[in-house]
Amino acid sequence: MPATSRPTSRDxxxxxxxxxxxVSLVLGGKWAGRVSPATARGVREAAERLGYRPNQAAxxxxxxxxxxxxxxxxxxxxxxxxxxxxxxxRVAAGHGFGVVVHVWPDDAGPADSPFAAPHEAIDxxxxxxxxxxxxxxxxxxxxVMLDSxxxxxxxxxxxxxxxxxxxxxxxxxxxGHRRFGHVAAAVDQWTFRVRxxxxxxxxxxxxxxxxxxxxxxxxxxxAREAAARLLARPDPPTALVCDDDLLAAGAYKAARAxxxxxxxxxxxxxxxxxxxATALEPELTTVRLPAEELGARGMTALLELLGxxxxxxxxxxxxxxxxxxxxxxxxVL
Amino acid sequence: MPATSRPTSRDxxxxxxxxxxxVSLVLGGKWAGRVSPATARGVREAAERLGYRPNQAAxxxxxxxxxxxxxxxxxxxxxxxxxxxxxxxRVAAGHGFGVVVHVWPDDAGPADSPFAAPHEAIDxxxxxxxxxxxxxxxxxxxxVMLDSxxxxxxxxxxxxxxxxxxxxxxxxxxxGHRRFGHVAAAVDQWTFRVRxxxxxxxxxxxxxxxxxxxxxxxxxxxAREAAARLLARPDPPTALVCDDDLLAAGAYKAARAxxxxxxxxxxxxxxxxxxxATALEPELTTVRLPAEELGARGMTALLELLGxxxxxxxxxxxxxxxxxxxxxxxxVL
DNA sequence: CTGTTAGCGCTTTCAG
DNA sequence: CTGAAAGCGCTAACAG
Numbered sequence: 001m002p003a004t005s006r007p008t009s010r011d012x013x014x015x016x017x018x019x020x021x022x023v024s025l026v027l028g029g030k031w032a033g034r035v036s037p038a039t040a041r042g043v044r045e046a047a048e049r050l051g052y053r054p055n056q057a058a059x060x061x062x063x064x065x066x067x068x069x070x071x072x073x074x075x076x077x078x079x080x081x082x083x084x085x086x087x088x089x090r091v092a093a094g095h096g097f098g099v100v101v102h103v104w105p106d107d108a109g110p111a112d113s114p115f116a117a118p119h120e121a122i123d124x125x126x127x128x129x130x131x132x133x134x135x136x137x138x139x140x141x142x143x144v145m146l147d148s149x150x151x152x153x154x155x156x157x158x159x160x161x162x163x164x165x166x167x168x169x170x171x172x173x174x175x176g177h178r179r180f181g182h183v184a185a186a187v188d189q190w191t192f193r194v195r196x197x198x199x200x201x202x203x204x205x206x207x208x209x210x211x212x213x214x215x216x217x218x219x220x221x222x223a224r225e226a227a228a229r230l231l232a233r234p235d236p237p238t239a240l241v242c243d244d245d246l247l248a249a250g251a252y253k254a255a256r257a258x259x260x261x262x263x264x265x266x267x268x269x270x271x272x273x274x275x276x277a278t279a280l281e282p283e284l285t286t287v288r289l290p291a292e293e294l295g296a297r298g299m300t301a302l303l304e305l306l307g308x309x310x311x312x313x314x315x316x317x318x319x320x321x322x323x324x325x326x327x328x329x330x331x332v333l
Numbered sequence: 334m335p336a337t338s339r340p341t342s343r344d345x346x347x348x349x350x351x352x353x354x355x356v357s358l359v360l361g362g363k364w365a366g367r368v369s370p371a372t373a374r375g376v377r378e379a380a381e382r383l384g385y386r387p388n389q390a391a392x393x394x395x396x397x398x399x400x401x402x403x404x405x406x407x408x409x410x411x412x413x414x415x416x417x418x419x420x421x422x423r424v425a426a427g428h429g430f431g432v433v434v435h436v437w438p439d440d441a442g443p444a445d446s447p448f449a450a451p452h453e454a455i456d457x458x459x460x461x462x463x464x465x466x467x468x469x470x471x472x473x474x475x476x477v478m479l480d481s482x483x484x485x486x487x488x489x490x491x492x493x494x495x496x497x498x499x500x501x502x503x504x505x506x507x508x509g510h511r512r513f514g515h516v517a518a519a520v521d522q523w524t525f526r527v528r529x530x531x532x533x534x535x536x537x538x539x540x541x542x543x544x545x546x547x548x549x550x551x552x553x554x555x556a557r558e559a560a561a562r563l564l565a566r567p568d569p570p571t572a573l574v575c576d577d578d579l580l581a582a583g584a585y586k587a588a589r590a591x592x593x594x595x596x597x598x599x600x601x602x603x604x605x606x607x608x609x610a611t612a613l614e615p616e617l618t619t620v621r622l623p624a625e626e627l628g629a630r631g632m633t634a635l636l637e638l639l640g641x642x643x644x645x646x647x648x649x650x651x652x653x654x655x656x657x658x659x660x661x662x663x664x665v666l
Numbered sequence: 667c668t669g670t671t672a673g674c675g676c677t678t679t680c681a682g
Numbered sequence: 683c684t685g686a687a688a689g690c691g692c693t694a695a696c697a698g
Contacts, residue, residue, distance in 0.1 A: 008691055019669045024693055036667065056454045057393035058691035061674050066390065068431065076419045079608070082409040089434060098401065098433045101422060121389045220612040249612035256614050275410070276609055279553040279582035281589050341675055352685045357677055369683065391675035394690050 007050040016046035023047070027054065056096075065123055068098045069302060071295075072127040072134060074189075076103060078218070079274040080291055084128055084146065087295030095303055097123075104134060124302045127154075128294075129189055144302040146294055149190040150313055155305065157298045157314045161191055161271075162198040164287035164318030165241075168269055169202035171285070171320060172239045175328045177267060178208045181230035181237030183223055183247045186215040195243055195271065212237060216247065223250025224257075231258060231266075238266065238329035245270035245277045248284050248325070263327035273321055282324030289318050340383040349379035356380070360387065389429075398456055401431045402635060404628075405460040405467060407522075409436060411551070412607040413624055417461055417479065420628030428636055430456075437467060457635045460487075461627075462522055477635040479627055482523040483646055488638065490631045490647045494524055494604075495531040497620035497651030498574075501602055502535035504618070504653060505572045508661045510600060511541045514563035514570030516556055516580045519548040528576055528604065545570060549580065556583025557590075564591060564599075571599065571662035578603035578610045581617050581658070596660035606654055615657030622651050 009027075013020045018039060025031045026043040035043075046052075060066050071088055073081045089099045100122070127134050128146040135143050135154065143154045150156040172180070180203050185192045196213070203209040212233060216226035227240055227250055242248040248270035252262060260266045262282060270277055270286035277284040293316055301311035342360075346353045351372060358364045359376040368376075379385075393399050404421055406414045422432045433455070460467050461479040465486065468476050476487045483489040505513070513536050518525045529546070536542040545566060549559035560573055560583055575581040581603035585595060593599045595615060603610055603619035610617040626649055634644035 009693095010691080020691090021670080021693075022668060025668095028693080034667065039668085055394070055691050057390050057399060058674090059693080060390035061388070061394050061676090061690090062692045062694090064674070076415040077412075077608070079410075079412050079415075082412070082415050085434065086409045086436065089436075098431070100431045100433065101418065103419065103422075220608075246608065246612060249614075253614050275412070275553075275579065276612060279579060279609060279613075281586045342677095343675080353676080354678075354686080355684060358684095361677080367683065372684080388675050391690090392677080394674090394692090395676045395678085397690075 006055070007052045009052070009054065012043065012047045012050055012052050015050055016043045018043060027052075066121045067096055068100060068122050069124045069126060069299070070122045071099050071101045072104050072125060072130060073101060074104070074129055076101065079276070080272060080289075081128065083291035084295035084298075087292035087297075088126055088299040089295075091296045091299040091303070097299075097303070099126075099299075104130070124306050126295075126298050126302055128298070129191060131188070131190075142302065142305045144298050144305060144311070146298045147191050155301055155311045155313060157294060157301055157316065159191070159289045159294065160315050160317040161194050161287075161289075164271070164289075164320065165195055165198035166202050167318075167320040168241060168285075168287060169199065169206070171322060172241075172267060172269070172326060173206055173209070175267070175326060177239040177329050178206065178210065179235065179237045179239070180209065180211045181227070181240045182211060182213040183226050183230065183240055183242040183251055184213055184215045185218050185243040185247065187218060192243055199241055216250070218244055218246060220246060220250040220253065223247040224253040225250075227251040227254035228257070231255070231260070239326070240266060240268045242268065242270050245272050245274050245284060245286055248286070249276060249280055252280060252325075263325050265330055267326040267329070269326060277321075277323070280325075285323045285326040286321055287318040288321050290316055339388070340385045342385070342387065345376065345380045345383055345385050348383060349376045351376060360385075399454045400429055401433060401455050402457045402459060402632070403455045404432050404434050405437050405458060405463060406434060407437070407462055409434065412609070413605055413622075414461065416624035417628035417631075420625035420630075421459055421632040422628075424629045424632040424636070430632075430636070432459075432632075437463075457639050459628075459631050459635055461631070462524060464521070464523075475635065475638045477631050477638060477644070479631045480524050488634055488644045488646060490627055490634055490649065492524070492622045492627065493648050493650040494527050494620075494622075497604070497622075497653065498528050498531035499535050500651075500653040501574060501618075501620060502532065502539070504655060505574075505600060505602070505659060506539050506542075508600070508659060510572040510662050511539065511543065512568065512570045512572070513542065513544045514560070514573045515544060515546040516559050516563065516573055516575040516584055517546055517548045518551050518576040518580065520551060525576055532574055549583070551577055551579060553579060553583040553586065556580040557586040558583075560584040560587035561590070564588070564593070572659070573599060573601045575601065575603050578605050578607050578617060578619055581619070582609060582613055585613060585658075596658050598663055600659040600662070602659060610654075610656070613658075618656045618659040619654055620651040621654050623649055 009023045013023045026040045092099050125143040132152040145154045145156045203211040214226040214229045216222040240251045248268050251268045255262050255266050270284045273286045273288035277286050304311045342356045346356045359373045425432045458476040478487045478489045536544040547559040547562045549555040573584045581601050584601045588595050588599050603617045606619045606621035610619050637644045
């Protein structure tokens, strides 16, 4: 049962008194010197009058295209990916494309239907925060990788995480910190490797700088334990650099359990600047990563790729946002 | 340029030595006594061998269907809707359906393409946390409403928010609280109206129960101010009931600014149980709303509706989760 | 400058 | 029990 039967291009042709192909040319925007301006206007008016919208299924069949792209993300429960989707979907919609999200690796089993999972019918892939082997099994499908290793085969849109980390260390060093602790996400993603390397390099470049590292899952409880391990060391760090805002929340808990004041006794920083950052007390000094723009730029690049272009690598700078969780280290008498 | 040219049903027919229509019947599962079991098996094997997947565009064109449903949400930046999408998409994928998200009302302008926005080509709508008039302009399209007023025309899947609120008040009353403050979301949504009514009723039913109310945007700073207003009253509340976990984070800030200990001087509760609830210190007593299941049940209902059925109203219970943010009120001497 | 025509891959009568 | 044929709405050759 078709939904509400909508006008077809034949109806428009009839209304305008022309042939179907003329309608197609005009509405497809390819009438440069092939259709008279007067006719074109007539067609457009007829289409308008009838409220004509082309049938996507028919276009897709004819063009061998689906006007659908897949956004691959590692999870949707993390607050970071909602905005990425929003940005991607916004740009896609502007070009008549839909976006389906695919969580990978997937916890759920395979589809229990005789028909294909939706990712069997896509024109392109936007893969966020993935290793390159995520695209295995999709060989031949145009893809753009987001927040991923730019050394891979696909074009990328990334954040300037290394610069962000350097800014963070410069900020803390300027306050007088020298002993740093890294509450590191134990997740094998490019972005976290870069964060770790940039942090290590920046601290090493600092006269008298020392860095200890403790790993945890991206989850508050695990982060609290990792932070506690760092703080239990002899000569504990005066600043905890966390790979993610949520980890910083765990660090706050560890500090509070030890009776340490943030930022009086301990400075804490996050990364990403999600909603949580301002929900915490004190508000979190962090590096803002423009997630929605990542999605938007990624989709722009993918559409360019689908159009036969070769998008250039794009780096979106992260911006240091100083709030109340960082301050000068307490002088130990 | 079609992506990788895939085998068609004609290829399968040839491989199996039968006609295209036979393939269609077998693979469509409608061969009950119309095709011999032997032939059917042959067709299936041929399809398997070739790795055949039916072309959705052709199916859609023929059937006048799109196998796409639209999920309408008020925003994607709130952490609540990611899981809703996940649940909906999981069920949809199991039936060969894709899900496109549509944020409404939309901040962005109209599409800048001559072609339809994707929501022009959908089989059904799943509208979450919306007023019924969100479906205006989609008259005729089957729809299921999520977390919305069940009095509307469409089938609904909702949370038992009223029961959850009653449990919360019972918990607080059991601890000894009588003076309540409601940090209320100033958002015109069914769920918040129900929360407010249930809270008011539960407090009114309590001997000596009093309730003050203060509204705010769903945002930590605004919530902090609303909570501060409540706490500045003569005879301030001993428990702050917040419409949302994020609002509770704001309440924490207000308490801390006044030097009040949570839960020693002030009990605070949230609603939803998002990630934030355990990131706060102390961890938040709240009502868990199974967001992913909301999406899954909603999609199940919508598919039933699309199949000609009439899904029954479904209520998913919320569960009180007691953590560290609630305790007995301090006795004022 | 405009119309005619073929066909994308599939489902579904209708004959055999 | 199986095959032949039509047509969903659209686009792109190719004629005129």
